Amino acid sequence: MATKKPTNTPDPSKSELAGTDTPDRSNTNAKLESLEQFRSDATQQALRTNHGVKVSDNQNTLKAGDRGPSLLEDFIMREKITHFDHERIPERIVHARGTGAHGYFQAYEDHAALTKAGFLRDPAKQTPVFVRFSTVQGPRGSGDTVRDVRGFSVKFYTDEGNYDLVGNNMPVFFIQDAIKFPDFVHAVKPEPHNEIPTGGSAHDTFWDFVSLVPESAHMVLWTMSDRAIPKSLRTMQGFGVHTFRMINTEGKSTFVKFHWKPKFGVCSLVWDEAQKLAGKDTDFHRRDLWESIETGDYPEWELGVQIVAEEDEHKFDFDILDPTKIIPEELVPVTPLGKMVLNRNPDNYFAETEQVAFCPGHVVPGIDFSNDPLLQGRLFSYTDTQISRLGGPNFHEIPINRPIAPNHNGQRDAQHRTTIDKGRASYEPNSIDGGWPKETPAGPVDGGFETYPERIEAHKVRQRSESFSDHFSQATLFFNSMSHAEKEHIIAAYSFELGKVEREYIRARQVNEILANIDLELAGRVAANLGLPAPTAPTVPSKKQSLAESPLLSQMNLLSGDIVSRKVAILVANGVDDKAVAAMKAALEAEGAHAKVLGPTSAPVKTASGASLPVDASMEGLPSVAFDAVFIPGGAASVTALSGDGVALHYVLEAYKHLKAISVSGEAKQIIDLLHLDKDAGLLEVSDSKSFKPFFTAIAQHRVWDREPKAKAIPA
DSSP states (O other): OOOOOOSSOOOTTOOOOOSSSSOOOOOTTHHHHHHHTTOOOOTTOOOBOTTSOBOSOSSOOOBSSTTSOBOTTOHHHHHHHHHHHTSSOOOOSSSOSEEEEEEEEEESSOOTTTOOOGGGSOTTOEEEEEEEEEESSSOTTSOSSSSOOEEEEEEEEEBTEEEEEEEESSSSOSOSSGGGHHHHHHHHSOBTTTTBOTTOOOSHHHHHHHHHOGGGHHHHHHHTSGGGSBSOGGGOOEEOOSOEEEEOTTOOEEEEEEEEEETTBOOBOOHHHHHHHHHHOTTHHHHHHHHHHHTTOOOEEEEEEEEEEGGGTTOSSSOTTOTTOOOOTTTSOEEEEEEEEEEEOOSOIIIIIITOOOOTTOOOTTEEEOOOHHHHHHHHHHHHHHHHHTTSTTGGGSGGGOOSSOOOSSOOOSTTOOOOOOSSOOSSSOSTTTTOSOOOOOOSSSOOOOOOOOOOOOOOOOOOOGGGOOOSHHHHHHHHTSOHHHHHHHHHHHHHHHHTOSOHHHHHHIIIIIIHHHOHHHHHHHHHHHTOOOOOSOSSOOOOOSOSOOGGGSGGGOBOSSOTTOEEEEEOOTTBOHHHHHHHHHHHHHTTOEEEEEESSSSOEEBTTSOEEOOSEETTTSOGGGOSEEEEOOOHHHHHHHHTOHHHHHHHHHHHHTTOEEEEOGGGHHHHHHTTOOOBTTEEEOOSGGGGHHHHHHHHTSSOGGGHHHHTTSOO
């Protein structure tokens, strides 16, 4: 993906700052500084109570005698225990397991023709952001690499107020109307009788629901694809899901769909790898995001929008307000708006990542809503949820949620109020306080928020638009757009998940009434794997679409083309060729990749030249699933040791099974021969830096897909 650069070199002194009604944009660390008054560093500080009283004894409760009963008057103990009792807040009903990071957004140019939103109109300005990624089904303690949708939510701290773009890593959703959201979540959550499974959808209640709700067909296909097991959070696309409006400085409305495109490309794990990582490193995605920021491999996305003029709203063979539909990029290309860079990890997980509160209703002038019935319900649900989770209506005063713009109004009191409001009038209009705060008239720039005056003439009804009735055409488009390998993975995923369903009639219904209407080969292959009769015809007439395929839906076409930030394991033992190790490490570093030297243990190894070579970890400590590729350098003694080491041999076999690039030099070829592995485009012999290029090319392809049929025969 080519990233468009800002038209002006930004002045590092320009940003946004809170505190006055005329924001000072003189500091790129505005959000950090606005939170600074709430940060606490206990270095060289006295131990005190929450109310500032110095504590002389933090080891003993006040008692009546050293063996007597504890006394109720011990306010220090009571405060400490009370706080401890309430340290955990209710976790999110969905998206409970998340991780986050700080960064900034910067527009490429002035997009005044599209929107009057200030943060999209100044290319010299860096708007602070906080991003939270999450899984959907599992609780906070579940694994990172489960098959699931990933939340992708961005809070922009703009000088016009906070704007939350609350989306997912998939562009569609399971349902069309918000009234069905509780049903969907109840179905996908663990079964109520035994609270199983944690973090997954492979169970009866989920498949019972989706097999009875055909509108879910498209989204379920996405979740059975590789998109549901991303390689990392920074190699995911993000989507706003819904159709929104943008309003420009002249009051003109345009429909838009939001897209986040990652700098590091789009790629996924393979299923066996995802399952093993869930056990070997539950925090795999969290760790990768944290470490990438700490090492300077800053995750970066380009924000773009698909733009549909109001007069073109009905020109498609689907309804753009239907959240189970995409607008294929071949029909409406994505227009780049700017870039987002994540460059700072949180200081405290609970205070920031856990307490951050998003709501799609948090918009700024220039951004407005469509009549998507799922979006309309979300505008209520999110705020209602945060009031319950975060202890009342003042969750906006928690530092991570505070806007950097002023927020004066008559809303006072309630639990956890931290602002001390001056003035006697908590109502508007008033004359006691001079009428302040006052309304700001709507205007083309810096005006008050004004809802777009859409004309509506209709009866009040409870019914679905007929334009929402086609549930299978886009699912077929998605399946047809996949590569051969991706189609095989989808077939395997349906077979695995439905194989966990206890009730055969649910399996049969999903195959015959859902999959058969998407693709008969897909339905037949899954039916065969489940021991069911293959359907011979769809149950509903297919609707002709303007596109047969959309290549940009395939991850094979969304790779970055380089190996920046990729991780390569170098396997060594005593007697290793240290020159080969040094050459590979230098070459990888030049490409922006990272190498880790792994030995039989964590102890240094002796090289062939007699030097001591430190290792980063043992092969058991950093397994192959944590890496993108493997290199085995020569050195007769080292190769002999590795050839007799079951852990090392399994390391190579596992990397081969997971379709990763593997290269060997010198005597290390013996290990490949010992394991009877066939050479291919990703299993290579190298000798010097000139011969490294094919190895790097194989890494950049993410997987050696042609190897997959052979690799399946290798034991897990």
